Amino acid sequence: MSETEVQPRAYRRPVSTWWWLEKRSYFVFAMRELSSVFVAWFVVFLLMLTYAVGRGDDQYQSFLDWAATPWVVVLNLVTLVFVVLHMVTWFNLTPQATVVRLRGQRVPAWAIIASQYVGLAVVSAFVIWLVTR
């Protein structure tokens, strides 16, 4: 700090480790960030699936059995909740982070959000078609 020295006895309020519990919006933020852990978990899960498929039908069947055990199911349910949280928050923040222009006109926020959901629908339909064909 230059000319404006802090008073010697100015009081600094310490930041609590639990600052993200102090407000609803901070908590939602913390959960949004935590979703990344579940994103990583599901990558690991898909890798295990891929590995099992590569090793043959028996391994694939026992992977499916393992994936049906209660704790894995619960974990994947929680994962779904966090992945959806990630999706919704990500889509909602996109128009704030980017300015999209079409023929010189700024595309309104709702249109950016809506087009992402259209993208999601197309991708989901394609994935479902590809694996269940």
Add this chain to the structure above:
Amino acid sequence: MTKRRVEPILWLLFSAGGVLAAVFLPVLVVLFGLAFPLGWVTPPSHDHLHAVLGHPLTALFLFGLFALCLAHWAHRFRYTLYDGLQLKGSKGLITVLCYGGAVLGSVVSAVVLATVV
């Protein structure tokens, strides 16, 4: 001339991973995490899944998906650890663990995906 910095690149990887995770993971979690194991939908046969995964395009795409999702995780989780838990003191260690984990995970992904192609 802009100085070369890693932060912008890490942020780009984080963002790319964020988009892919938002668009692709929900359907994958529903299908492979819940619907197939619990039998809501008949799981694909081994042959079919092997054929899909074994297609070079699928494998290449999945590699990109996995690597970027892990980069997304590394970037977010690093901030979560040192803002959320205020572990600023071990900044170096956290950085190494997070990004190192993502790099390691990407290598593992490449190896595993190579086994089905």
Add this chain to the structure above:
Amino acid sequence: MADSIRLQVSRYRPEEGSAPTLQEYDVPLRKEWSVLDGLNYVKDHLDSTLSYRWSCRMGICGSCGMSVNGTPELTCGTFLADLAPGPVRVEPMRNFPVVRDLVVDIGDFMDKLPRVKPWIIRDDEPEPDGEYLQTPEELDEYKQFSMCINCMLCYSACPVYGLDPDFIGPAAIALAERYDLDSRDRGARERLDVLIEHEGVWGCTFVGECTTVCPKHVDPAGAIQRYKLKAAKESVKAFLLPRGAR
């Protein structure tokens, strides 16, 4: 409606050296009274030792920001009736050193603002004869970001600034964007060189609270993310193109 409301006001007296304490005052509850009016009542009728800042009473000067029930607010624009039955906790803005009672040290903010070069920068081209011309569309580009009244509520809401005071912070970055988007300005590169540093935009994790609390709808959070994108584009160019060819 009850005819009075309780204020719990944070008092800090540096000469006593102990942590701030809450002092309670009952003030009249009138429909048109803001929290600031309540504080003025305390000062005029109950306790003249209370220190706080204010000036315009109409949301323009940006000096009356405080933490009201834990949320950063302009106290001249926050009404007691909306907070009834109370009590209403009035504290100094978070994330700044407290000088006395509700007065915070704004030195850090004042040091940061000029770092983003918030003025119109021109190349060496000759001055125009009259004024620089600008169309209404060009004005609209940056208008939103020029509405900032430097109230610092966004800094007070930002957990990243609270944890790392080196972070240059929301209003300063929004101000940089205000000049970058101005059709008369050529200084984007100079500002980017400041904001691309670690203390520039990269500390931000897009909590978004700065935008939520901003009384002028400046949207600093949006400005920061756009800066990240700008910085990323430039960096990719710098990586791909040979030195100097940019």
